[in-house]
Amino acid sequence: MKKSLIILPVLLATLIACNNKQETENKVETPVNENLVQMTDGQIRNAGVVTGKIENKSISSILKLTGSIDVPPSNLVTISFPLGGYLKSTNMLPGTPLKKGEIIATMEDAQLIQLQQDYLTAKARLVYMEAEYNRQKELNQSKASSDKLFQQTQADYTSEKVLVHALSQKLQLVGINPGTLDADNISKTVNMYSPIDGFVSKVNVNIGKYVNPADVLFEIVNPQDIHLALNVFEKDIDKLSVGQKAIAYTNTNPEKKYECEIILVGKDLSGDRSVIAHCHFKSFDKSLIPGMFMNAGIEVTSNNSYVLPVDAVVNFENKKYAFVAKDKNNFEILEVKTGNTNDGFIEIISDNAATFANYTFVVKNAYSLLMKMKNTSDE
16 A cells, blocks of 8 residues: 555656646747837837838939040141241140240241242232233233244243242141232241130240151140040940030049030040040139049949838948838848838839839838847847
């Protein structure tokens, strides 16, 4: 009897242990979703959390380009001396302002004397030949002279007239007025004049130097019609068009902005797969000079994209996230890729972005959910 009393508690303990083991084996563990954050109605109200749908709309972005100030060919003049000669005098320095018609240099050479001599001599012969031609013409009409003699006189007169005209053009080419030239004012020097308003950009000679006809003595720039030449890579060409606005600025003074408008987009790709977009400045600024490096931003509009308010996207550990409402109190964090930002909206980029249309996102104060999630994970 005593032995039976001892066995009974042992059997009871064994049965209890078996039952506990069976309950443990039958118990299903519920996995914890670390991407889920739960908030009460009061917490949602206090945090100012607002939900909404993703939107489909066009969004603008700023295309950043670099380039330099350029001038059209009509506003950049290279000065040479067509006959060649020695530079006798000049006061020009780079940056010197000029008015059209102002003397920029004086040239001298023996060729100038010879040219004037040839012109005056040919002009004197022409007077004689014209008289002889008229005389032979009258004689030929009365048959007092042969046709051959008249034709020879006519040819000589025509040739001399051509020579005088050619020499006259040469004189004008070097700046000598043939209409005022006579034997008393032959000069060994001529003045060179500025053909445009502007300033001297380059001086390539010094006094006493001999220059050939092909040598460039000076470069003169008229800055009134300067434009900005921007480098545009192939992938961005289709984003630009004539009439688009640009805001340009220099590296030295980025706060000062210059308004521009695209007037031409090049069609010829260079070796680095880029073209030139020419922009005209809205107003002239004398501080802008040709060759100056500049930056520019051009607003471009993309096709319709899926966008969320900027407040809907949070940054965490160098990644972008948005919160999707699973129900009114539970929110799941979702990693997203973003694009351009404009006017309070940010572009959401995804191959299956259309699926986002079925989601309800937290569109305001998403950071409060991120803080709640971080605090929960730290506990």
